[in-house]
Amino acid sequence: MPEAKALEIKDLHKSFKFGFLGKKIKVLKGISLEVKKGEIFGYLGPNGAGKTTTLKCILGLLFPDKGTINILGSDHLSIKSKEKTGFLPENPYFYDYLTASEFLNFYSQLFHKQKTEDINTLLTLVGLIEHSHTQLRKFSKGMLQRIGLSQALLNDPEIVLLDEPLGGLDPIGRKEIRDIILSLKEKGKTVFLSSHILQDIEMICDRVAVLVNGAVVNQGRLDELVSQEILFTEITVSKISRKELEKFGKPLTHFGNKSLIQIFDQDKVDEILQFVKEKNGKVHSLVPRTQTLEDIFVGIVKQK
Amino acid sequence: MKIRAVALNTFKEAIRDRILYLLLFFTVVSLILSKLLSLLTVGDKTKIIMDAGLSSISIFGVLMAILMGTGLVYKEIDKKTVYTLLSKPINRNQFILGKFLGLIITLFIMMAVMTAIFIIIILLHSGTISWKLFVSLGFVFLELCLITSVALLFSCFSTPILSSIFSLSFYLIGHLSWGLEALLKKMNPGVSKVLTQVVYILLPDLENFNFKTEVVHNLSIQPEMFLFSFFYGIAYTFFILMLAMLVFRKRDFI
Numbered sequence: 001m002p003e004a005k006a007l008e009i010k011d012l013h014k015s016f017k018f019g020f021l022g023k024k025i026k027v028l029k030g031i032s033l034e035v036k037k038g039e040i041f042g043y044l045g046p047n048g049a050g051k052t053t054t055l056k057c058i059l060g061l062l063f064p065d066k067g068t069i070n071i072l073g074s075d076h077l078s079i080k081s082k083e084k085t086g087f088l089p090e091n092p093y094f095y096d097y098l099t100a101s102e103f104l105n106f107y108s109q110l111f112h113k114q115k116t117e118d119i120n121t122l123l124t125l126v127g128l129i130e131h132s133h134t135q136l137r138k139f140s141k142g143m144l145q146r147i148g149l150s151q152a153l154l155n156d157p158e159i160v161l162l163d164e165p166l167g168g169l170d171p172i173g174r175k176e177i178r179d180i181i182l183s184l185k186e187k188g189k190t191v192f193l194s195s196h197i198l199q200d201i202e203m204i205c206d207r208v209a210v211l212v213n214g215a216v217v218n219q220g221r222l223d224e225l226v227s228q229e230i231l232f233t234e235i236t237v238s239k240i241s242r243k244e245l246e247k248f249g250k251p252l253t254h255f256g257n258k259s260l261i262q263i264f265d266q267d268k269v270d271e272i273l274q275f276v277k278e279k280n281g282k283v284h285s286l287v288p289r290t291q292t293l294e295d296i297f298v299g300i301v302k303q304k
Numbered sequence: 305m306k307i308r309a310v311a312l313n314t315f316k317e318a319i320r321d322r323i324l325y326l327l328l329f330f331t332v333v334s335l336i337l338s339k340l341l342s343l344l345t346v347g348d349k350t351k352i353i354m355d356a357g358l359s360s361i362s363i364f365g366v367l368m369a370i371l372m373g374t375g376l377v378y379k380e381i382d383k384k385t386v387y388t389l390l391s392k393p394i395n396r397n398q399f400i401l402g403k404f405l406g407l408i409i410t411l412f413i414m415m416a417v418m419t420a421i422f423i424i425i426i427l428l429h430s431g432t433i434s435w436k437l438f439v440s441l442g443f444v445f446l447e448l449c450l451i452t453s454v455a456l457l458f459s460c461f462s463t464p465i466l467s468s469i470f471s472l473s474f475y476l477i478g479h480l481s482w483g484l485e486a487l488l489k490k491m492n493p494g495v496s497k498v499l500t501q502v503v504y505i506l507l508p509d510l511e512n513f514n515f516k517t518e519v520v521h522n523l524s525i526q527p528e529m530f531l532f533s534f535f536y537g538i539a540y541t542f543f544i545l546m547l548a549m550l551v552f553r554k555r556d557f558i
Contacts, residue, residue: 016558059391061557082393089387095313097320109309110392151388 005070006159006190007035007058012067014053027053029214031067035159035192035207040185042201042222043194044293045211046301051194052090054211055163058192059087072158083111086157090164090194092148096137100128100147103136104154111155122150127176141168149177159190166200178204202226202293210300217300227291232264236284237276244279248272258284306394307402314406318372324414327368331418334360339425350430354437355520357422361415362444362516366475369411369448373455374467376403377552386557397549404456404545411448415441434522439530440515446537447513451475453544460551478510485509512536 014028027050035041045051056062058069060077071081094103104119123129126146131139139147145168152160165181166174181204184191195201201208202222209219218225237245238258245251248271249263263269269286276283318324338356342349377400380386390399419441426433454474458467484504491497512533518525 016556056387056557059387061387061390063554063556079393079395082391085391087388087391089384091384092388093383093385094388095317095385097317098313102316106309106313107388107392110306110389110394148388155392 004037005034006037006039006072007033007041007192008068008070009033009054009058010068012054012057012069013065014050014057014062015065027214028057028064031211031214031216033209033216033219035190037158037190038185038188039206040181040191040193040204042205042208043192043211044196044198044201044208044297045194046196049211050214051196051211052163053214055087055089055161055192055194058161059085083155084158086152086155086160088145088148088152088160088162088165090167092144094136094144094147094151097135099133099135100139101132103147104151107151107154119154122153125153125180126150142170142173145169145173145177149180153184157189159192160184161192161194163194164196165193166195166197174200198292198294198297208293210297212301218296222293225296226293230266230288230290231295232262232289233266233269234260234262234285234287234289235269235272236260236286237272237281238284239281240276240279244275245272248275306398307405310389310394310399310402311405311409314376314403315409318407318410319413321372323371324368324410327364327371328414328417331360331364332421334364335418335421335425339429342429350426351520353426353429355516357425358437358440358444358516358519361418361422361441362447365411365415365418365444365448366451368414369407369451370455370468370471370475372410373407373452374459374464374471376407376456377459378462378464378467381557390557396553400456400460400545400549400552404453404548407452407456408449411452412445415445415448434519436515436519436522436525439525440519443513443515443533443537446534446541447510450508450510450513450537450541450544453541453548457544457548457551460548460555474508475510478508479514481507481509482511508540509536 010032012028012031013026015024015026017024031050031054043051043054053062057064058071058076069076072084074081095106098106100123101119104122108119120129120132123132126149128143128146128150131143136144136147145165149162149165152162162181166177169177178200181191181193193201193205205222207219207221208225209216211217232249234252236258238256240259242251242254242259245259245261248268249261249265252260252262254260261272263272273283335357338353338360341356342352345352377386380389390396423433426437451471451474455467455471458470462470481504484500484507488497488500488504491500515525517523
């Protein structure tokens, strides 16, 4: 039985006309991807790669030149698919003259009532229950991000599209939002997360697609993309001179009597440990460094 | 339900707009001034109060419709609130209708307040009110509906300043186009008359909604005129709203 698809994009093209002569700029150049039900899908790309344009096409805010988009088996523009979708835009702006509960109440009226979750439950989830009667114009950027997330979850959606959801948040706020996203996965929801913050993607996503210059250049499971092979090992030792360390690898820093050395040859790791022992030195730390998403990402972007 | 939600939100936004109260204040001032004006005039003072009062309500009502209507959709796009709103299960036509109705509700309430003050002033002066006054005010409101739809149409693709200029031009042309009708009667048959006729048909004729003279001078009004003006207003507003929906339906939100 084929795996159920939450989102399916096929050959998506979008271009914009600029200037007096209407010069055409291709922003999306044939994007195809599939997001399975119940997974957190990371949509990665540098600024200007076309991430937000893709999201706008999915939501019907932009009309693609070519291509098809299906959400949970229905056309993305259908009311049926919108009933099951939640969306948080980048840098969300809302009706600042409304209070938090007025705002959520307004949006809840756009859905079937029986699907609307209790507004107070949502405000509690995002930590804004104490501000339910505060006008949104008095909200900080982080609070706006939270109220934005609550409106995205208002209809208990099956798929949630998040555009840079962790941007502009402090470390505690980022953790809280990450936890909410992970709890959505636990509830069986699908999350499509667009971001250029790699650490966030690496921490929570099951699969990713890398977008560069309007085209998907790589996609797959994180553990498939990122090799578990050790690239190098960083060792901090003391009471050994810099000159003696040079034969094992590349000394990076020297502070007090401690030195940090980067070793690319794994056989040399055992050798240096033996050497330090013989010289009555001390090993303070040993960190094997595997490939990260950042390495892959930087490599791809540079290549392109 | 969805149209109602957007309309109520638009209404909430409009009644929290200071410009509305500023215009309401000026309307009240000019209504009171009409009473003072009548004291300086020789002749029937009630006619002066009614004429100046109806004109004040009409002009300030149009200003309310234009100044608020032109920002209706533009603000949603500019502040990006439209992104989340249209990602909900609401279609673009419902959004436009909701915005339109929200402002119409606001204008109706403002008209009701202005009318109440106007009637009090007339009653204090003459002690009687003609039913024709309400008919005239009804047509002022119908004109406001049309102007709102025009402002909304321009708001779908233009900035508030440009939309205000366009809408104001529509209003002025609409009140001057009757001159073409007079010209047509004097023109000899030919191509130029046909062309003038086409231009006259295409241009709005907002004088259809002007029953001030009939009310002030207590002239009789034929029912056909009422009916024609009523259906003209409804059809024109409907046509402009359809255009606004068409423009908005095709719009990309970059």
